[in-house]
Amino acid sequence: MSKEYELQTDVLGTIVAATPVTKKHADLLATFATRTDYRSLRYVMTRDTYGSSPARIIDAEGREISPDYRTWIEAQLAAHGGSARQVWLTHKDAGYLFTENQRLLHYFVHDRGGQQDNFVQVAVWEEQEFVERELFPRTDREGLRDVADLRHGSSSMGTEERFERCELGVPRYRLQEVIDMHRFAALAEDLYLARHRADGDRRVIETDCNTGEQRSLTIRELTPGYDQMRWSGRRFFDDWADSSAGRSGERACQRWTFATHDYVDQQGDRELSFVPQWAHTRKVAELKSTRNLDVYGLYGKLTQFDERIGMPFAWYFYGLHGNLVKSGQMERVLEAAEAGLIVLPEHDYRVLRRWGDASYAF
Structure with a gap:
């Protein structure tokens, strides 16, 4: 599938891979500034929620047996009739070591200004290879795992004898993606509108529970405000x-990064979406149950939240995300504003009112 919004190239990938990992990504930012079109690239945030992934197979002297664990294991399974036990019997005494990559995902942005979606998002892996076990156990006294464990590189396939974790080489960069978010958002909106129009024309049968009378209606006719619905992004x-x-x-x-998704369902319909990921670096606590607070206390908590984040009306966007601020808290603020109990800037009230009329979230 063509991904019209992707800008990564082999040249960019090579440039990133050849750049040494340095403090605050200084060399990488300098490389982008001098060798690419993304001269204003700036660091936004790092996600460290990823586990390690299988990398290579080496022998006890560090010589490479295979540069790609998964390719090697598939070849071994094919050569041994798909039997995990036969693969183990063949290699259990070889002393092969299994290496893994510990990964961090760094996000950068090239902001072109103007519309809020007019930016390029660059995601770069930082990987550190390490080894801490042999590939296979020498004995089967603890039981051998199955083919799925082999393919996954499960640590339970390793030897009972553990090695002290040993890092191999230095950390290195690998380009994950370069996304033109302006193109992504435009395409996502076009796909949403086309699908929304088609869905609105679908006809359904409505049955009156009291009289049993039936009538044929379109989804559009059944749904108030259907044609005003918009893509959440x-x-x-x-x-x-x-x-x-x-x-x-x-x-x-510069305040959020965007985890994008490009999905095609079984009917061949394509959908693009994203999930915003906050980029704050300070520790920010969730606004836990505020039911015992009156609206003034609640709004005070939200104002403090904005101060903690360092920008106005931050609580609204965190409420769309839903982890730190809840939709029920947003609803209470809207009700209080309409009752004249608290005063929001008019432009913020209009945004909150739109959300109240047709809520959305990520």
């Missing part, structure tokens, strides 16, 4: 631009 960027966040000069791409 577009709403996120528009809400940012219209609210105190955007009006204060904050750029969404």
Whole structure:
């Protein structure tokens, strides 16, 4: 499938891989500034939630047996009739070592200014190879695992004797993706609207439970405001631009990163979406149960939350994400604002009111 929004190239991948890992990614940023079109690239955040992944197979002297664990294990299974036990019997005394990569995912942004989605997001893996066990146990006294464990590189396949973890070489970069978010958002919105129009034309049968009378209606006719529904990603960027966040000069791409998804279902329909990921580095606590607080106390907590994040109306966008601020808290603020109990800037009230009329979340 063509991914029209992707900008990574073999040249970019080679440049990134050849750049040494340095403190605060200084060399990588300098490389992008001098050798690519992304001269204003800046670091945004790092995700460290990824486990290790299988890398290579080496022998006890460090000589490489295979540069790719998964390719090697598939070849061995094919050569031994798909039997995990036969693969083990063949190699259990070889003393092969299994290496893994510990991974961090760094996000960078090249902000082109203007519309809030007008930026390029660059994601780069930082990988450190290490070894801490032999590939196979020498005996089967603890039982051997199955083919799925072999393919996954499960640590339970390793020897009972553990080695002290040993790092191999130095950390290195690997380019994950370069995404033009302006193109991504435009394509995602076009796909959403086309699918939404088609879904709206579908006809269903409505039955009156009292009389049994039936009538044929379209989804559009059954759903108030159907034609005003919009792709959630577009709403996120528009809400940012219209609210105190955007009006204060904050750029969404410097406060959030975006985990993108490109999905084709069994009917061949394509859907693009993203999940915003906050980029704050300070420890920020969740606004836990606030039911015992009156609306003034709740709004005070949300104001403190904004101060902690360092930007106005941050609580609204964190509420769309849902982990630190909850939708019920947003609803209480809207009700209080409409009752005249608290005063929001008019532009923030309009954004919150739009959400109240047709809520969305990630």
